[in-house]
Amino acid sequence: EHACMALHDKANNLLKPSVPPLPVVSQQMQSRFKLTLIKNAEAIFAPEVINAKHILVGGTQVVGLLDDQAAAAIEAMPSDISTRIVDAKGCIVVPGFVDIHVHITGGGGELGPASRTPEARVGELIEGGLTTVVGVLGTDCVSRSLENLLTKCRGLNEDGISAYMWTGAYRIPSPTITGSVRRDICLLEQCIGVGEC
Secondary structure (H helix, E strand, O other), X not given: OHHHHHHHHHHHHHHOOOOOOOOOOOHHHHHHOOEEEEEOEOEEEOOOEEOOOEEEEEOOEEEEEEOHHHHHHHHOOOOXXXXXXXXXXXXXXXXXXXXXXXXXXXXXXXXXXXXXXXXXXXXXXXXXXXXXXXXXXXXXXXXXXXXXXXXXXXXXXXXXXXXXXXXXXXXXXXXXXOOOHHHHHHHOOOEEEEOOO
């Protein structure tokens, strides 16, 4: 039981510094701060096979890989400690995938307005196993903008997806938000480089 409470305290300490208290917290926000026990996994890959069946997650971070006894202790915790239990029996657990070229604000447009594709939705990204994306503007830098791409990244980050962006587009000189590629990379937290130039 002591080890169980230590894991709980560790998870809560990971959450405290990163999130200031909010006056109104949505259901979606509340779900980010719970402990989640993923139990009975057939296998866990990270990317090698790990000799464990249970994973304890605090917010968005893995807090520990648990044996059967520790997992049972987590399940037996008092009801005032909010823990979600996910039974992964028969499932293989893998880390989230990273896609470094995603048209998160939509793509296409080369053949005219009817050829444009819609924005990526967070549910679609999650269903595809993505936990991290890097957004690109693509060929359409007339009806889509880097400002829109940056805003979409920030929204996805709020929804629990790690989202970054490449500045630039298929145009010379390369479009930027701040007036230069270097300034975009240095001053915009989500901008990690230049792409599609």
